[in-house]
Structures are given as C-alpha cells and as structure tokens.
Amino acid sequence: MFESLSDKLQDIIAKASGQSELTQDNMQDALREIRRALLEADVNLRVVKSFISNIKDRAEGEDVVHGVNPSQQLVKIVHDELVSILGKDASPLDYSGSPNLIMMLGLQGSGKTTSSAKLAVKLKKEGRNPLLVACDIYRPAAITQLKTLGEQTGVTVFSEEGNDVQGIVQNAISYAKENGFNTLILDTAGRLQIDTEMMAELMLIDRVFHPAEKLLVIDSMTGQEAVNVAETFDAQLGITGLVLTKLDGDSRGGAALSIVYCTGKPIKLTGTGEKIEALEDFYPSRMADRILGMGDIVSLVEKAKEVFDEKTALEMEKKMAKAEFSYNDFLKMKSQMKMFGSMDQLLGMLPGLKMSKDDRQMISHEGEKQFKRIEVFIQSMTPEERENPELMSSSRKKRISQGSGIPLHDINIYINQFEQMRKMMKGMSGLKGMMSKMSGKMGNEAAGKLSMHQMMKNMRRFR
Numbered sequence: 273m274f275e276s277l278s279d280k281l282q283d284i285i286a287k288a289s290g291q292s293e294l295t296q297d298n299m300q301d302a303l304r305e306i307r308r309a310l311l312e313a314d315v316n317l318r319v320v321k322s323f324i325s326n327i328k329d330r331a332e333g334e335d336v337v338h339g340v341n342p343s344q345q346l347v348k349i350v351h352d353e354l355v356s357i358l359g360k361d362a363s364p365l366d367y368s369g370s371p372n373l374i375m376m377l378g379l380q381g382s383g384k385t386t387s388s389a390k391l392a393v394k395l396k397k398e399g400r401n402p403l404l405v406a407c408d409i410y411r412p413a414a415i416t417q418l419k420t421l422g423e424q425t426g427v428t429v430f431s432e433e434g435n436d437v438q439g440i441v442q443n444a445i446s447y448a449k450e451n452g453f454n455t456l457i458l459d460t461a462g463r464l465q466i467d468t469e470m471m472a473e474l475m476l477i478d479r480v481f482h483p484a485e486k487l488l489v490i491d492s493m494t495g496q497e498a499v500n501v502a503e504t505f506d507a508q509l510g511i512t513g514l515v516l517t518k519l520d521g522d523s524r525g526g527a528a529l530s531i532v533y534c535t536g537k538p539i540k541l542t543g544t545g546e547k548i549e550a551l552e553d554f555y556p557s558r559m560a561d562r563i564l565g566m567g568d569i570v571s572l573v574e575k576a577k578e579v580f581d582e583k584t585a586l587e588m589e590k591k592m593a594k595a596e597f598s599y600n601d602f603l604k605m606k607s608q609m610k611m612f613g614s615m616d617q618l619l620g621m622l623p624g625l626k627m628s629k630d631d632r633q634m635i636s637h638e639g640e641k642q643f644k645r646i647e648v649f650i651q652s653m654t655p656e657e658r659e660n661p662e663l664m665s666s667s668r669k670k671r672i673s674q675g676s677g678i679p680l681h682d683i684n685i686y687i688n689q690f691e692q693m694r695k696m697m698k699g700m701s702g703l704k705g706m707m708s709k710m711s712g713k714m715g716n717e718a719a720g721k722l723s724m725h726q727m728m729k730n731m732r733r734f735r
C-alpha cells in the first residue's frame with residue numbers, strides 16, 4: 273500500500289537527517305522533492321499546494337526541540353499534514369435509524385458488492401444484526417454474487433425478482449423489522465455519475481428512506497480521477513462518506529490523499545484485499561504512520577517535547593559535562609523517563625523494531641524490575657552519598673546492602689554501571705547529545721537493524 277510514495281518520502285526525510293537545524297534554506301530542497309513525490313503519486317494539485325505551503329510555514333516557525341533532530345521534526349510536520357489532509361479524526365459509521373440503512377453506491381466494479389459483504393461481516397462481529405439487500409437488478413449475475421457471499425459468510429441476503437428498487441427496499445425494511453435485523457446494507461447497481469436515470473433511482477431511495485449512510489465506494493487505483501467522481505456523486509446525492517477499495521494494489525496513494533481534502537467527506541472504511549476480512553476502519557493518523565513507515569515515532573517526539581523541558585535538559589547537560597552527575601540526578605532523570613510511559617509502550621514506539629508483543633513485555637518487565645531495584649538501592653543511601661558518588665566505600669556498601677536487602681555483589685555491579693554511565697555521559701555532549709543520539713538511532717540508519725540482542729545489550733548497560 274502506497275509503497276512508492278512511502279519510499280520517496282522516507283528517502284527525503286532521511287536526507288534531512290544530516291542537517292543541524294530546520295531552516296527555510298535547507299528545507300527548500302526537501303519541499304521541492306516532497307512536491308514532486310506527491311505529484312508522482314497522482315495527488316490532486318490543490319492538495320499538493322496546500323500541503324507544501326503548510327509544511328513550509330511550520331518548518332519556518334517550528335521551535336527547535338531539544339533532543340530531536342531535523343529529520344524527525346520534518347517527520348512530525350509531514351505526518352501532521354498527512355493526517356490533516358486525510359481527515360484528522362476517524363469517522364465512525366452512523367448507526368441511527370430503525371432499522372439503520374447503509375446505502376453503498378458507486379461506479380461499476382468499484383467494489384460495492386464485495387464491500388457490502390465485508391461490512392456485514394464486520395457489523396456482525398460488532399454485535400449488530402445486518403441484512404444484505406440486493407438492489408442491483410440490472411446486472412444478471414449481481415443477485416447471485418451477493419447470495420453466494422451471503423452463504424459464505426452466514427449473512428442473510430434479501431432479494432426479490434421482478435420488483436423495482438424502491439419496492440425491494442420497502443419490503444426489505446418490513447422483513448428486517450419482522451426478523452430482528454437492525455442494519456440494512458443496500459448493495460446498489462454500478463452507475464456512471466452522468467447517467468441521469470440511474471442517478472435518479474438513488475435520489476429516490478434517498479428521499480423516501482433517508483439512509484443514515486450513503487457511502488460512495490471508490491476504487492483507489494483510479495487515482496485522482498476518484499476526486500471528480502466523488503464530487504459529482506456528492507453534488508447530486510450528498511454522500512455521507514467514502515469507502516476506498518483496493519488499497520492493497522495502490523502503490524501511489526493519489527485517491528486517498530486527495531479525496532477528503534477535495535470533497536470534505538470522510539473516508540470511513542478501506543478495502544485492503546479480496547478476502548472477506550479485508551475491510552478496515554479508517555484512521556487518518558495510522559494511515560500517515562504507514563505512509564511514513566515510522567512506527568509511532570511521532571508520539572515519541574511529542575513526548576520528548578513534553579518531558580524534557582529545556583531548563584532541566586540544560587541543567588543536566590552541565591552536570592554531565594563536568595561529571596557532577598549524582599545519584600539524585602539519576603533518580604530525577606529516571607522519573608522523567610517514566611513520564612514517557614511504560615517501557616513496554618516505549619519499545620512499541622520504536623520504528624522498525626520488529627519485536628513480538630511477548631518479547632517486548634518480557635524485556636520491559638525485566639527492565640522495570642531492575643529499575644525498581646536500583647531505585648531501592650539509591651534510596652538506601654544517605655543524602656550525602658547520593659550527592660557525592662565518590663564517597664562510596666566498602667563499609668558504606670555493606671550498610672546499603674543490609675538496608676536495602678540487595679546482595680553486595682549486585683550493589684557492586686550497580687555502582688560500576690553508574691560510574692561507567694557517568695563516564696559515558698561526560699564523553700557525550702550532555703543530555704541533548706544523548707537524546708539526539710538515541711533518537712537518531714531510533715529514527716533512521718539503525719532502525720530495522722537493531723536486533724533483539726543489541727537491544728538487550730543496550731538495556732543491560734543502562735541498568
């Protein structure tokens with residue numbers, strides 16, 4: 273899905289990682305390339321223009337965030353803009369009406385019948401009781417197609433030979449009321465938006481039955497031509513939302529990225545394959561994540577912004593540079609790290625890190641256990657010892673071990689690690705450097721290459 277656009281955007285962002293700051297000058301190239309990538313993806317020109325001008329404004333106005341390198345800031349800005357043109361928030365289906373009516377409409381072959389069946393299965397899973405209504409009385413095999421899908425999925429199909437569409441819907445509603453179906457999915461015939469007779473049929477159904485949803489089913493492979501189709505259908509019928517099908521075969525993304533901005537109508541569902549389960553709710557931010565192939569780096573950047581306020585970062589940086597970093601500072605830093613969320617969540621946000629949920633939980637469980645133990649160890653020190661790590665002597669260690677219940681052997685390991693960490697920090701240019709090193713690692717070159725083994729090793733170093 274959107275592979276070619278994805279690859280291009282990711283390349284552009286990776287290039288920005290060599291720069292030290294986001295400025296108007298060094299963003300010119302990136303913007304030009306983003307523009308080209310979007311146009312090649314067949315994104316509507318109006319969308320491209322707005323997209324580029326918003327990114328430009330934000331890149332110029334953006335404060336430099338500590339610990340976040342330019343490529344990551346660019347990721348965030350591009351991500352936000354993608355979310356914005358994809359519709360910002362998810363738009364759930366409207367289940368009002370009793371029974372609730374969902375009318376599927378669109379061009380021939382766009383995926384109405386398939387999506388109707390997929391939707392029925394989805395609704396069933398969600399505890400609704402859907403009825404598929406065969407409203408395509410023009411194509412000979414249409415009713416059979418829907419019936420077959422109904423049989424495969426265990427969803428009841430309502431059909432009538434020889435009746436007109438208004439009559440069929442009327443009878444289907446009565447049937448639903450009698451038999452406890454609460455959502456009717458109307459699978460209408462494919463039609464061209466310029467076929468006035470066929471459009472009149474939909475308008476009539478709309479006027480008589482007031483469906484809660486009039487979903488325009490659009491084949492995403494048609495690129496920005498989808499925009500024209502949607503605009504005309506909407507002008508005549510006032511559609512309530514879009515179902516974008518065949519996203520699995522769409523490597524460009526032109527339809528998805530143009531249609532919401534141009535029509536003002538939300539994408540409510542996406543078809544991502546021929547299988548009956550391949551229908552997904554549409555979340556603009558998740559789609560943007562996918563396009564940028566960035567895991568959830570965006571949340572990470574947002575959190576870094578919240579957690580590491582500039583003053584604390586500077587204070588820590590100074591202390592580190594002078595190797596004055598104390599056990600108290602360690603606790604302070606740790607409590608700030610905690611604000612990132614659990615370690616499990618944190619690992620989940622690392623892009624390109626292919627780790628199962630179980631592995632993640634195992635590692636984070638171990639890590640958090642160790643962190644807690646280190647906290648107990650530090651809390652068993654006197655205030656003086658916490659401020660001055662060099663005071664540590666064997667008699668003090670023994671006392672701490674007795675007080676904390678942690679074996680002396682482990683205390684020695686912790687102290688050793690702390691000293692190593694102090695040295696390492698002094699070597700770096702402070703917290704800012706450390707953060708950008710960390711995030712640099714997460715962000716590009718090492719992402720995807722960071723193995724489980726390396727992760728474990730890194731974690732052990734910080735314990």
Ligand SMILES: Nc1nc2c(ncn2[C@@H]2O[C@H](COP(=O)(O)OP(=O)(O)OP(=O)(O)O)[C@@H](O)[C@H]2O)c(=O)[nH]1
Nearest residue numbers: 380381382383384385386462517518543544545546
């Ligand atoms: N790969 C893929 N194929 C799809 C998707 N949705 C539908 N199709 C395929 O597209 C073709 C047309 O789908 P239909 O559901 O029959 O389309 P329709 O809009 O009902 O067509 P008409 O009733 O003739 O107007 C079928 O071969 C489907 O399997 C999808 O999300 N991904």
Ligand SMILES: [Mg+2]
Nearest residue numbers: 384385408414
């Ligand atoms: Mg059909």
